[in-house]
Amino acid sequence: MASTRPSHLIRTAAALAAAGLALAGCSAQPGTxxxxxGTTISENEVDEATSEFIALTGQEDVTPVAVLNTLVEGELLDPIATEAGYAVSDAEVQQFFLEQASLGGAAQRPDVESEAFLDLGRYLLQYNEIYASPDAQAIFAEAETARQEADIEVNPRYAQTDDAGAFVPTVRDWIHQGEPVPTPAG
Known part of the structure; x- marks a missing residue:
C-alpha cells in the first residue's frame, strides 16, 4: 500500500498544478x-473598491462581482461620457462620496483612497447625470455598442459572461452549498 501512496500524491499535485495553470491562463497576469x-483591473483594485464601498454605504451584500462589473462598465462609459460633456473630476467624486456618507449618517469622513473606488464613483455620477439628460438614449446606445465591441476578459474566479455579455457569478457545482444552519431562535 505504501507504493501507491506516492503516486496518489503525485497525481493530486499534478491535478492541482493543472488547475492552477488553467486559472492563471484565463487572465493576462496573475492577480488580474x-x-x-487591454486595460487591467486587478484583484486588489476590486477588493479595495468593494471594501471602501461597503464602508461608505454599509451595504454588506455588495459583491466583488458587482463591483468588477461596474468598473468594467465605467472603463467603457467614461470616454463616451467625457466626449459628450459629462466628465467628472476626482474632486467631484470625493465630494459625492462625502455627501453620500453624510446622507447615510456616517459619523466620520469616508476614506477615498483607491483609484478603483474613484472610478466606481465616477461611473455612478456619470451614469446618473446621463440618465437625467435629454441625450441619455443616444449615449447609452453608444456605450452598449462599445461593450459589444470591447475585448473583455474576466477571471473565472469572479464571473463568466453570458450570451449578452453580462457577468454571471461563477458557480462551482462541486461545492455543496448545504442547508441553512438553523439559528438559536428557530
Whole structure:
C-alpha cells in the first residue's frame, strides 16, 4: 500500500498544478480580475473598491462581482461620457462620496483612497447625470455598442459572461452549498 501512496500524491499535485495553470491562463497576469481593451483591473483594485464601498454605504451584500462589473462598465462609459460633456473630476467624486456618507449618517469622513473606488464613483455620477439628460438614449446606445465591441476578459474566479455579455457569478457545482444552519431562535 505504501507504493501507491506516492503516486496518489503525485497525481493530486499534478491535478492541482493543472488547475492552477488553467486559472492563471484565463487572465493576462496573475492577480488580474479583468481586462478591458487591454486595460487591467486587478484583484486588489476590486477588493479595495468593494471594501471602501461597503464602508461608505454599509451595504454588506455588495459583491466583488458587482463591483468588477461596474468598473468594467465605467472603463467603457467614461470616454463616451467625457466626449459628450459629462466628465467628472476626482474632486467631484470625493465630494459625492462625502455627501453620500453624510446622507447615510456616517459619523466620520469616508476614506477615498483607491483609484478603483474613484472610478466606481465616477461611473455612478456619470451614469446618473446621463440618465437625467435629454441625450441619455443616444449615449447609452453608444456605450452598449462599445461593450459589444470591447475585448473583455474576466477571471473565472469572479464571473463568466453570458450570451449578452453580462457577468454571471461563477458557480462551482462541486461545492455543496448545504442547508441553512438553523439559528438559536428557530
Amino acid at each position: 480580475a479583468a481586462t478591458v481593451n
